[in-house]
Amino acid sequence: MTPSHPPSAPSNQYRHLRVPLLRRESVGNAYHVLSFEVPDGLPADPGQFVMVRATTWGNSPLLPRPMSLLTGGTTPEILLKVVGEGTLRMGRAEPGELFSLTGPLGRGWRGPHPARQPLLVAGGVGIAPLLFLARELASSGRRPLAIYGGRTSRDLPFSDDLEEVAEVHITTEDGSRGLRGRVTDVLDDLLTPESEVFTCGPDRMMAAVADATFARDVPCQVSLEAPMACGFGVCLGCPVPAVSGGYLYACQEGPCLDARRIAWYPPTSQRGAR
Ligand SMILES: Cc1cc2nc3c(=O)[nH]c(=O)nc-3n(C[C@H](O)[C@H](O)[C@H](O)COP(=O)(O)OP(=O)(O)OC[C@H]3O[C@@H](n4cnc5c(N)ncnc54)[C@H](O)[C@@H]3O)c2cc1C
Ligand code: FES
Structure with missing residues (x-):
């Protein structure tokens, strides 16, 4: 992204990835940072997100959870707050655990306008x-x-x-x-x-x-x-x-x-x- 780039379009370049958790770090009250290993990279604009689910979840929770990307690249990161079953499980995940990530998804931030x-x-x-x-x-x-x-x-x-x-x-x-x-x-x-x-x-x-x-x-x-x-x-x-x-x-x-x-x-x- 450059500061004057045109409006972000919804990503139709998303991929379904199956990748291992590289690291989990706990921060403050109920927050966790998860980093994943994506050797060929996950290119993303600020504001785009991924749908995240561990392959170990079985049928519960059934659906992946949307999470904004903190970074893209070869070690994309998400920051999560534990609010329910899915985020609780993510907050307990161990390095090596396999996750499915779908992304990058959605439209990121437009601009910012260079004159503002x-x-x-x-x-x-x-x-x-x-x-x-x-x-x-x-x-x-x-x-x-x-x-x-x-x-x-x-x-x-x-x-x-x-x-x-x-x-x-x-x-x-x-x-x-x-x-x-x-x-x-x-x-x-x-x-x-x-x-x-x-x-x-x-x-x-x-x-x-x-x-x-x-x-x-x-x-x-x-x-x-x-x-x-x-x-x-x-x-x-x-x-x-x-x-x-x-x-x-x-x-x-x-x-x-x-x-x-x-x-x-x-x-x-x-x-x-x-
Ligand atoms: C595009 C996008 C980006 C997001 N980025 C992040 C992020 O970077 N970090 C992060 O921690 N969360 C983020 N969220 C919210 C996150 O997806 C939800 O907190 C998560 O799906 C909850 O799953 P759960 O199984 O833990 O909770 P559930 O068991 O599904 O729900 C637990 C409680 O949280 C409430 N809840 C569930 N989803 C949301 C929601 N989206 N907004 C408000 N309340 C909700 C439910 O009503 C319920 O009361 C994002 C959501 C979207 C749509
Ligand atoms: S989440 Fe399915 S249409 Fe938007």
Whole structure:
């Protein structure tokens, strides 16, 4: 990716891989980084994802789980938070365990626009596609602003890595690190007419971030984490209400897309898709 590259198209170059787990590292509260061994490489843009499932799972859970890529290449990585059976099993996986990975999938981040100041807003595990983006920006000599929020200081995996490539403002709900509060408590002060916002995190956080950008007429992309069964447009299981009526399918139109295209609930101050 280069900073001025054209809009990312949904990947139809995805492959079904069967690869061993190289490493698992535990970070903070219930977070794990999994690295896989892909000798011929998994090329990916920031914001793209993979469908992940260990071959040892049997029939339960039956479906693979969508995970944003932290990196592509010969040792692609994912960062996961344990929330249910699939992520619990991934968080206990041992090196050598065989996984099926399907990817790279979906549309990554568009741009960023060379004339705008990128402002990345991450909540918890939403850091993954944004750290990938920040590293790409750094490799082309750009240093984005970033706001990174978690419930506590143990809910900020990769904050040190983010600080290497971005000017970071931290918030925690309990005040154990950075400003006590939420990412939106800092956002208004950092937004300027030249900003371009990229956000990933809990839906309510992204809706609030999008709302702030609508109020200032600043472009904003979100990375959607809608539940997904296939990841490549077959099951129609990832619908998101669209401002233009009907639905967007998150795995094909997204996961990264213009916040103005989404009919947010609760409603925001958006003025419609452009
Ligand atoms: C494109 C995309 C990228 C993602 N990237 C990451 C990532 O980098 N790291 C990460 O930890 N997670 C990511 N997720 C979310 C992740 O896929 C889910 O947390 C995972 O599928 C849960 O599986 P499970 O079997 O552990 O939980 P389940 O047993 O399936 O569910 C446990 C609980 O989590 C809720 N849940 C399940 N999926 C989601 C979801 N997508 N959003 C909100 N709540 C959910 C369920 O409603 C339930 O309450 C991503 C999702 C998408 C669509
Ligand atoms: S997850 Fe199957 S169509 Fe989107």
